[in-house]
Amino acid sequence: MFTGIIEEIGTVNSVKQSGSSSFIEIQAKKVLEDVHIGDSIAVNGVCLTVTHFDGGVFRADVMNETLSRSSLGKLTSGSPVNLERAMAANGRFGGHIVSGHIDGTGTVTDIKNDGIAVWYTVSAAPELLHYIVEKGSIAIDGISLTVAKVTETSFSVSIIPHTAAQTILGSRKVGDIVNLENDIIGKYVEKLMKPAESPKTGGITMEFLMKNGY
Known part of the structure; x- marks a missing residue:
């Protein structure tokens, strides 16, 4: 991990x-x-x-x-x-849980300066964007980053000068391909919830919520 x-x-x-x-x-x-x-x-x-x-x-x-x-x-x-x-058992957890198992790749479509920060916009396939949420976590080329914006075709992150200097993200250009790993927590939650979904409605029912104490 x-x-x-x-x-x-x-x-x-x-x-x-x-x-x-x-x-x-x-x-x-x-x-x-x-x-x-x-x-x-x-x-x-x-x-x-x-x-x-x-x-x-x-x-x-x-x-x-x-x-x-x-x-x-x-x-x-x-x-x-x-x-x-790999993270040492006695180390600080500075980022988020990253497994090192890439979900797919994205393409840098825009790079924009914003004061001391730099915004990177990355296009990705729908199956990857499905798990990306605003203010959630995403690993780009192994870098733990916070998602600042999500659209139907892309997502954006804003990085500080330290991140740009200490990683290869600072040298990325528009058109570059980057590795993406979604936050694993979202994938586990979705997987665990699927058996409980109603085959008729394709969603969580009131019966399921009451049965589980909601």
Whole structure:
């Protein structure tokens, strides 16, 4: 589990694909201070397992499914990436619950300055926007952010200079593809409520509410 608080920006050494197997090598520093084989590191929000490390470089295997469903397939040598180690049990929970399992990708459609802040608007598919609510949480490239606005086709976030400087979001441009992970709480609530829905009305009934103490 991660929190969406980026620890450092790493640099891709290489992304190699061979048949059904792929791996990525990344230069890093802070996230490798206590690294072990098998540790989880989120790369642009995607949870990857460390399979090898040497000095200031670590390697992780990447499934083709991951490359196709995220923006990792577009990384090349020299690409900057957001990095975060899995949350320590005794650490502060600074962001929100981030699993590192990408729901899909979005496209940056607008970037606008607003005083010291910068607004980013991201278009996304309806199935992703379904779980995005104003003032709720969203992980963009692994960064825990608060949703400031939602429309039928996009959502917007407003970031402070610190976030822009400490993550790759500050270097994103209109047209860039970003990884998106919805707040997992909303997905669990929806899943748990579905068995209780009436097949006739497709919604929660008065009978269900009374039965459950409402």
